[in-house]
Amino acid sequence: MAFSPLVDELVESLRCLPGVGQKTAQRMAFHLLERGRSGGEQLADALARAMTGVRRCETCQNFSDTPTCTLCQNPERNTGTVCVVESPSDLLAIEQAGDYRSSYFVLMGHLSPIDGVGPSDIGIDVLLRRVREEGVTELILATNPTVEGEATAHYIADRLDGTPVLITRLAHGIPVGGELGYVDGFTLTHAFRGRKPLAD
């Protein structure tokens, strides 16, 4: 950029955000400079503190400000049931639903041999140790219903074969509020096979 090295640098740095290219970065930089200086300063501060202060929880691998995260520290949470998710945003979605009140394990990814992501890279060894040594009675494998998510779930289940722990997977079916006409065949098949008596 011809007129200001500082603006130039800001635009270049904004491109590290996902989904932000040159034009969007420019628009963001100009917006902050024109109309959002205080927001920009606050963002700079929040970024600097988060980048240095946020670590991984020793128990569940989720992001945390402290060695053990607030969810794992909460004594009201049942540690006998562990829900395994791929990412913090999956955990957030479950927390926002508000029904599940036990503990989590965040893989921060899924098995992907083609990208060189093996079991130890996503902490599956840590999870297995926790299941075997800490009296976990149910392990809910809530990885995504994608090829990699399914493979990750099956790998974990295989490794726990013979361990006295109930291993479950989230139910497939029609989304609440969805229209049958727009639901794909696989989902409909799952919904039919998993049908329940109306009284349930």
Place this chain on the structure above:
Amino acid sequence: MAFSPLVDELVESLRCLPGVGQKTAQRMAFHLLERGRSGGEQLADALARAMTGVRRCETCQNFSDTPTCTLCQNPERNTGTVCVVESPSDLLAIEQAGDYRSSYFVLMGHLSPIDGVGPSDIGIDVLLRRVREEGVTELILATNPTVEGEATAHYIADRLDGTPVLITRLAHGIPVGGELGYVDGFTLTHAFRGRKPLAD
């Protein structure tokens, strides 16, 4: 967010960026924490420096690190011709085209009585003084071809009525590489009226 106040604060701060809502902010925060810590630190630094260091150029009103921007300081630029644009991104587009080598004036907006934006808010008085006192011979009104942009251009032209300065507006016509079938009627009319001998 349940697990980390620092992440929470980062997500909230990211929402000051234009076009970034709760979900996108979350995705950005998690991306930076998982895979882009160094990029995040660099962004925090660039933001902090830009928010405090970038001011407005005293001559052209554009963003600048110094009291007068590098474009206005450049002795090779002809100051007798001034191109008036609405925003720094318009200026950048013209600079990237690479043909125009004279000076600019950046309004940082357009006249918009409904939003309470009057002539002095976008520095039209500063522009008029510059035109009258600094021997400007041509003023190119390159505001956008929108209702507000046209109104702003006409207002400036009206105020300079009687001043010995050539006032021009960018030509309308068919975009280079465009297909006639997709060009709107107004543009085609302008293109016909502005037609030129082939030898030109």
